[in-house]
Amino acid sequence: MFYRYFPFWKIFFEGLGWSVKTSEGVRQKEKIVYFEDSCLPMKLLVTHAVQLREKVDYLFVPRLVSIHRSFIMCPKFRGAPDIVRLATERKVSVIDETIDLRKGGVSFFQSFLKIGKKLGASKQESKNAFREAEDSFSRSRKGWMDRINRLPTGQLFEVNIPTPSEGRNFPLRVAFIGHPYNLFDVDISKGLLSLAKGLGMEIVTSDILSEKEIDREVSNLSKEIYWSSGREIVGSLFHFLSGGVDGVVFLTSFKCGIDALLQEFIKRRLKVLGGPSLPLLILSLDEHTSREGLMTRLEAFRDVIEERRSDSQIVV
Amino acid sequence: MKVTFPRLGSMHIFCKAIAETAGIPYVLPPETSRKTLTLGVLHSNECICLPFKMILGNFIEALQQGADTIVMVGSGPPCRLGLYDLVQKVILEDMGLHYRWLTIPPRLTWGAMWKNHEETKELRKELSAKNVLLFPYGLWMGWKKMMACEGLERLAMKVRPLEIKKGETQRRLKKALSWVDEAKTAKVLEEAIRRGKALLEEMEQDHSRRPFKVAVVGELYTVMDPHINRGVEQKLGELGAEVTRTSWFSTHILRTMRKNKADRASERVRFFEASKAYLGYDVGAECNVSVGEAILRSKEGYDGVVHLMPFACMPETTASGILTKVGKEWDIPILTLILDEQEIEGRIQTLLEAFVEMLEWKRRAA
Numbered sequence A: 001m002f003y004r005y006f007p008f009w010k011i012f013f014e015g016l017g018w019s020v021k022t023s024e025g026v027r028q029k030e031k032i033v034y035f036e037d038s039c040l041p042m043k044l045l046v047t048h049a050v051q052l053r054e055k056v057d058y059l060f061v062p063r064l065v066s067i068h069r070s071f072i073m074c075p076k077f078r079g080a081p082d083i084v085r086l087a088t089e090r091k092v093s094v095i096d097e098t099i100d101l102r103k104g105g106v107s108f109f110q111s112f113l114k115i116g117k118k119l120g121a122s123k124q125e126s127k128n129a130f131r132e133a134e135d136s137f138s139r140s141r142k143g144w145m146d147r148i149n150r151l152p153t154g155q156l157f158e159v160n161i162p163t164p165s166e167g168r169n170f171p172l173r174v175a176f177i178g179h180p181y182n183l184f185d186v187d188i189s190k191g192l193l194s195l196a197k198g199l200g201m202e203i204v205t206s207d208i209l210s211e212k213e214i215d216r217e218v219s220n221l222s223k224e225i226y227w228s229s230g231r232e233i234v235g236s237l238f239h240f241l242s243g244g245v246d247g248v249v250f251l252t253s254f255k256c257g258i259d260a261l262l263q264e265f266i267k268r269r270l271k272v273l274g275g276p277s278l279p280l281l282i283l284s285l286d287e288h289t290s291r292e293g294l295m296t297r298l299e300a301f302r303d304v305i306e307e308r309r310s311d312s313q314i315v316v
Numbered sequence B: 001m002k003v004t005f006p007r008l009g010s011m012h013i014f015c016k017a018i019a020e021t022a023g024i025p026y027v028l029p030p031e032t033s034r035k036t037l038t039l040g041v042l043h044s045n046e047c048i049c050l051p052f053k054m055i056l057g058n059f060i061e062a063l064q065q066g067a068d069t070i071v072m073v074g075s076g077p078p079c080r081l082g083l084y085d086l087v088q089k090v091i092l093e094d095m096g097l098h099y100r101w102l103t104i105p106p107r108l109t110w111g112a113m114w115k116n117h118e119e120t121k122e123l124r125k126e127l128s129a130k131n132v133l134l135f136p137y138g139l140w141m142g143w144k145k146m147m148a149c150e151g152l153e154r155l156a157m158k159v160r161p162l163e164i165k166k167g168e169t170q171r172r173l174k175k176a177l178s179w180v181d182e183a184k185t186a187k188v189l190e191e192a193i194r195r196g197k198a199l200l201e202e203m204e205q206d207h208s209r210r211p212f213k214v215a216v217v218g219e220l221y222t223v224m225d226p227h228i229n230r231g232v233e234q235k236l237g238e239l240g241a242e243v244t245r246t247s248w249f250s251t252h253i254l255r256t257m258r259k260n261k262a263d264r265a266s267e268r269v270r271f272f273e274a275s276k277a278y279l280g281y282d283v284g285a286e287c288n289v290s291v292g293e294a295i296l297r298s299k300e301g302y303d304g305v306v307h308l309m310p311f312a313c314m315p316e317t318t319a320s321g322i323l324t325k326v327g328k329e330w331d332i333p334i335l336t337l338i339l340d341e342q343e344i345e346g347r348i349q350t351l352l353e354a355f356v357e358m359l360e361w362k363r364r365a366a
Helices: A004-017 A038-051 A075-087 A107-119 A124-142 A144-150 A181-186 A192-198 A210-217 A229-242 A257-272 A292-313 B012-021 B034-044 B050-064 B082-094 B110-126 B128-164 B166-183 B184-200 B218-226 B232-238 B251-258 B261-276 B289-297 B314-330 B346-363
Strands: A058-060 A063-066 A093-094 A098-100 A172-177 A202-204 A247-253 A280-285 B068-075 B101-106 B212-217 B241-245 B304-312 B333-340
Touching: A004 A124, A038 A075, A038 B166, A063 A075, A075 A093, A098 A107, A098 A257, A107 A124, A124 A144, A144 A181, A172 A229, A172 A292, A181 A192, A181 B261, A181 B346, A192 A202, A210 A229, A229 A247, A229 A257, A247 A257, A247 A292, A257 B082, A280 A292, B012 B128, B012 B166, B034 B050, B034 B184, B050 B068, B050 B082, B050 B346, B082 B101, B128 B166, B128 B184, B128 B232, B128 B241, B128 B251, B166 B184, B212 B218, B212 B232, B212 B289, B218 B261, B218 B333, B232 B346, B241 B346, B261 B289, B289 B304, B289 B314, B304 B314, B304 B346, B314 B333, B333 B346
Parallel strands: A058 A093, A063 A098, A172 A202, A172 A247, A247 A280, B068 B101, B212 B241, B212 B304, B304 B333
Antiparallel strands: none
16 A cells, blocks of 8 residues: 555654665566465565565565554455565565554554654654654645646655646546556556546546545445445445546456455446446456557547547537 | 255255255255356456355356345455355346345344344245244254264265275265255154264275375365365365365354354364464454464374465465465475366366375375
8 A cells, every 4th residue: 555655654764764765666677576376466565575675674564454444455465464574585574563443543653653663763753753744644645636647657656756736738537446556556557547648638536535425325335345445446436437527447456356346346236227327447457468458448448438528519 | 935045065955954944945056067157157257256156156046946035144354255245136136136135144243133134024024933933943953964964074084085996985975965965853864864974984995094184274165165176175085185174164153153162163263373473463264274274284294285265365365375385384285276167177186186196205205
């Protein structure tokens, strides 16, 4: 979940006087480390960890059990620090503090106090760093949409680069839904967002929706979806499909258990409800996905949207 | 009203017993076959786990044969099993099949009770007083039959590596299970169990053999259902390995009923403790238990471990990564079999033969 909470984590550790080093990713040259037969994001996590093994004193892989007060994360996150530890042959000390927000907001703070303690910081230092980190996080959440649309994907998380004040105008507005790492990791999405911007699509993500708006869409289901990311995906998909944008793109990574199940659910539900009212594109990503392949799909998708637009104009 | 349920291992025998004894009409889903799986695969997508497809296939077949009420166990996070019903309901709806759904709650909470109450509101009208009165007896009968099936299967696992005529154990086990299935009263059931046990014990056996001890671990559905795992248990047994597994219906039912004091359920706790060297947190489902069991089995002098998981299973994928390390560090051969809808029976046979051969070398070298 680097791709959502990095502004928080970076400031926290820097506040404690540590420098933060991130891995350079895989790009095209490096090989992916296959430690287990998992989804691409997990394989990349292991690869990044192996890359960083020699370069750092501590590796921060939090055990993300839950980042919502009543819903949980995918079970793979629970084992992630253990996998990383084994993949790096126990050669680097992993900070694997459990983050479980079901125990209340205080436990989040306590987790970070514990991390601070591990790094030899006093309680007060950790406290200050935590406050600063919270500020930085909420700042980063504010003009997030503008940032996505005005900066190249690679620079989104460089906290020091300010958001350009002027952006260009896009003729289309398209919602991109998926786990944050699927959207923003260049190794996973192969720079899909920049491709989309190049095609004149303004990007909207589920980040702009409030929790209430998402809850409204998923609260009437026969059973609660208990993964927070799954809720966000299903809720925002139904939200955007009911209007406000020109089209919706759903990004999943191959072998993602949550997405596979929910994807089927979404498709079927839409069919039962009488078909989607907007164009919906589902892209499944893995290490074999190529930029060119995505480009073709996106171009076709744009054509569908434009076709639809001109059709409706004729009718009206 | 016609009740139906998923088919899993010998589960149909005691589910049937419950319905039959209580006098509730039911439809037994046809034996899981290629067609069942094809139906399940057709109506889901490639990354959904195999149990989902199997259960869906069972339901479709049963509904097509006239069932109208589905009884399904509920489960909780973090595994996908907990959301099966949400998705399956929509799929069945989309297929135009009519059904009513009854969830057996995994934990007795007020919320679950309320939901159960809502779901059964309609159904209760169709039940006669006789059904309701006989239901506890049905449950008891079901439990008895379940224990009987498990006892027979355990016995079969023990004698199978010693059999002289290949496949004899399986034939006898099938016969014994059918006796249990047919028993209508407690007395007949006792008799059936006794006869079944004798049938297996009387089989010609070669006691000079020294069977390998192999533990089967992994996701419970793949471990328990011979259709999904293509008879791994039987194949291993016929290759000369005494198979042990700790996933049984009774263990899981006792576990959810918080009866952890029973011996078999507490075994899980032991496994869980053992896994802590590798896993710092409960990953969910059987992941920690699989890892822990492999470690403990190595300590107990087992010859090998077979790890079963459905393709793309979330907790077991984590386990499989860790198990490769466990195998090296504890010096125990571990074979991970990933199962999906592909026709891989031949491949599994080859893999298992190679695995057992490897165990032989290992024994000779020691």
